[in-house]
Amino acid sequence: MALWILSKKKTADWAQRLMANYEVVGPVAKDGAFVFAPLRRPEELRLDYPITLQSPKAYFLPPEETLLRFRRGAPPEAEPVHQERRRVLFGVHPCDINATWLLDLAFSQDTLDTPYMERRERALIVGLDCLTPCDEHSFCKSMGSLEVTGGYDIFLTDLGEVYAAEAGTEAGQKLLEQYAEITPASAEDTARLNTVLSEKWTRFTRKLSLEPEDLAEMLEQTYDNPLWEELAKKCLGCGSCNLVCPTCYCFDVQDRMKLNLQEGDRRRLWDGCMLKDFTRVASGEVFREHRSGRLRHRFYRKGKYMYEDYGRFGCVGCGRCVRACLVKIDPVEVFNTLDASCKV
Amino acid sequence: MEEQTQTSGSLYLPRMAEILQTRRLTEKENLFTLRLERGQSLAQHPGQFVEVSLFGIGEAPISVSSSPTRNGTFELCVRAVGDVTNAMHQMGVGEWLGIRGPFGHGFPVEKMRGKDLLFAAGGLGLAPLRSLIQFVLDERESFGRVIFLYGSRNPSELLFREELDEWAHRNDIEFHLTVDRAGPEWTGHVGVITTLFPGVAVNPRSTVAVTCGPPIMYRFVLIELLAKGIPESQVYLSLERRMKCGVGKCGHCQINGVYCCQEGPVFSYAQIKGLKEAIG
Numbered sequence: 001m002a003l004w005i006l007s008k009k010k011t012a013d014w015a016q017r018l019m020a021n022y023e024v025v026g027p028v029a030k031d032g033a034f035v036f037a038p039l040r041r042p043e044e045l046r047l048d049y050p051i052t053l054q055s056p057k058a059y060f061l062p063p064e065e066t067l068l069r070f071r072r073g074a075p076p077e078a079e080p081v082h083q084e085r086r087r088v089l090f091g092v093h094p095c096d097i098n099a100t101w102l103l104d105l106a107f108s109q110d111t112l113d114t115p116y117m118e119r120r121e122r123a124l125i126v127g128l129d130c131l132t133p134c135d136e137h138s139f140c141k142s143m144g145s146l147e148v149t150g151g152y153d154i155f156l157t158d159l160g161e162v163y164a165a166e167a168g169t170e171a172g173q174k175l176l177e178q179y180a181e182i183t184p185a186s187a188e189d190t191a192r193l194n195t196v197l198s199e200k201w202t203r204f205t206r207k208l209s210l211e212p213e214d215l216a217e218m219l220e221q222t223y224d225n226p227l228w229e230e231l232a233k234k235c236l237g238c239g240s241c242n243l244v245c246p247t248c249y250c251f252d253v254q255d256r257m258k259l260n261l262q263e264g265d266r267r268r269l270w271d272g273c274m275l276k277d278f279t280r281v282a283s284g285e286v287f288r289e290h291r292s293g294r295l296r297h298r299f300y301r302k303g304k305y306m307y308e309d310y311g312r313f314g315c316v317g318c319g320r321c322v323r324a325c326l327v328k329i330d331p332v333e334v335f336n337t338l339d340a341s342c343k344v
Numbered sequence: 345m346e347e348q349t350q351t352s353g354s355l356y357l358p359r360m361a362e363i364l365q366t367r368r369l370t371e372k373e374n375l376f377t378l379r380l381e382r383g384q385s386l387a388q389h390p391g392q393f394v395e396v397s398l399f400g401i402g403e404a405p406i407s408v409s410s411s412p413t414r415n416g417t418f419e420l421c422v423r424a425v426g427d428v429t430n431a432m433h434q435m436g437v438g439e440w441l442g443i444r445g446p447f448g449h450g451f452p453v454e455k456m457r458g459k460d461l462l463f464a465a466g467g468l469g470l471a472p473l474r475s476l477i478q479f480v481l482d483e484r485e486s487f488g489r490v491i492f493l494y495g496s497r498n499p500s501e502l503l504f505r506e507e508l509d510e511w512a513h514r515n516d517i518e519f520h521l522t523v524d525r526a527g528p529e530w531t532g533h534v535g536v537i538t539t540l541f542p543g544v545a546v547n548p549r550s551t552v553a554v555t556c557g558p559p560i561m562y563r564f565v566l567i568e569l570l571a572k573g574i575p576e577s578q579v580y581l582s583l584e585r586r587m588k589c590g591v592g593k594c595g596h597c598q599i600n601g602v603y604c605c606q607e608g609p610v611f612s613y614a615q616i617k618g619l620k621e622a623i624g
Contacts, residue, residue: 067354067356068356068357070399070400072399073440074362074440075360076399076440076441076442078357078358078360078397078399078442079357080354080357106593107593110592111355111591111592112355113355113591114355114356115354223620249593250594250595250596251588251589251593252588253356253402253403253588253589253594254402255401257400261400266356266399266402266403268356271595273595273598278595278596279585280586281584281585281586282404282426283425285584287585297600297621300601304601305598305600305601309601
């Protein structure tokens with residue numbers, strides 16, 4: 001698709017025009033960190049952010065959402081809740097674009113998850129490339145997710161005073177033409193973009209000791225590795241890693257009644273496989289009782305199960321889990337330690 | 345029979361069903377006869393499950409206990425053990441609930457035709473097996489021997505007593521019943537279900553075994569079935585997990601990398617023997 005040039009100074013104007021027709025969600029500063037939030041003013045947009053506390057997944061799968069509204073009776077009545085809001089997610093980094101791609105597959109393969117798909121189909125993603133690692137924890141390049149091959153409507157690259165803007169879809173092209181002040185990229189701009197892109201790769205140094213494609217087979221060999229028990233002694237089982245992970249999407253379903261005890265709604269809420277009750281059945285049996293088993297399950301999902309189901313990795317190397325972890329369980333250390341044990 | 349999952353409308357929107365009859369089976373289990381709104385057929389495959397909705401309480405996965413060959417209505421055998429099931433036990437004829445599904449893969453009835461069938465049910469495990477047993481009895485001439493083993497903790501916990509009585513008196517079912525413990529009034533066999541196996545001779549290659557019961561039972565019943573030489577691909581079991589969505593999204597029922605709600609709840613032993621989380 002075509003390449004355009006957009007002045008950085010005009011970015012706020014672009015956002016402002018979009019705000020007339022869309023809810024524009026972008027990185028904003030909050031309490032010394034950054035979060036994705038609906039912009040109240042265009043100048044809140046902070047495209048210089050390193051990484052947000054949470055990925056933008058909450059805008060497709062909110063922490064709590066209403067699936068149905070119901071009224072008791074004979075027969076009862078139930079109506080699904082539809083999502084109409086049109087959104088632009090602004091400044092999404094490659095790791096989160098790749099994570100969203102995985103969520104799209106998880107919520108559309110075999111059966112369409114209507115609430116997710118309604119939000120997703122009404123959202124446009126304006127991606128923003130990373131030219132330096134956000135901090136010492138990220139290992140996106142190693143997971144192959146510093147690179148984006150799709151999953152965005154527009155993709156921006158910082159060229160200093162201007163952004164190079166590539167439209168990834170027809171909808172993205174329209175978003176540029178109708179709302180932004182753009183000029184076609186010159187041969188010089190394209191050359192500059194290529195230089196910037198070729199120079200960024202060497203700055204990303206943190207990596208796994210194996211190729212991500214080999215994680216599944218390595219994990220297969222380390223099911224009974226003592227590391228799971230060792231980690232379980234440290235792990236608090238708090239589920240913070242589940243909360244901040246851009247590809248964790250497991251959920252619980254709960255009903256809430258109004259005080260009239262006749263009407264209510266059915267909601268889904270984020271849940272986490274690190275929590276002991278996650279596999280509890282009504283009789284009281286817990287099928288993944290030990291923390292070591294729950295840790296292993298989480299890492300297997302990230303390195304193996306999701307890859308086998310969807311052909312994409314369940315880990316995008318964003319490093320949010322280790323940043324949130326109170327005892328600093330680091331996915332790179334976990335995978336590398338397991339890998340080393342296979343090579344002895 | 346083509347297996348289908350419900351895809352029209354919202355994935356999470358139940359269809360409504362009316363309670364036509366409730367029958368007390370034991371102190372803890374009731375059998376509910378239900379009919380979907382507008383006379384729709386559930387079109388379940390034996391061994392599939394549904395998500396039962398009690399609005400304001402929640403949803404619970406329950407296996408269907410009746411065969412699709414008995415159409416128009418369907419039956420759920422429900423133990424009062426959680427929020428939804430306890431509330432369900434308070435419900436009576438003329439009341440309504442929600443149903444999503446049927447979901448998952450049931451028993452491979454087409455592969456079972458012409459084969460001898462060995463059923464081994466423990467406790468509430470009879471609930472999902474009954475859908476297949478009814479199916480087999482309704483098309484009895486399509487199957488070979490029917491050997492039925494059922495174990496319960498004590499006589500008062502036996503489910504479907506009237507049907508057990510009927511099956512015991514049929515000459516085309518080899519019927520074996522046991523209880524773990526019993527008082528002097530019990531004249532039948534006493535002992536765990538595995539004590540019934542020495543009395544059963546099978547032709548292993550032409551036998552399909554189907555078992556359902558608590559996880560602990562599987563460990564011992566599987567040993568018996570495999571010891572009889574029945575191939576691993578001809579031993580089927582139905583696994584219990586907490587399916588919240590029924591469609592492979594919510595994550596709760598995953599057994600290693602396998603979604604029990606989609607690939608199961610019925611699995612062959614060959615399918616699950618490599619899954620370390622399957623039966624512990």
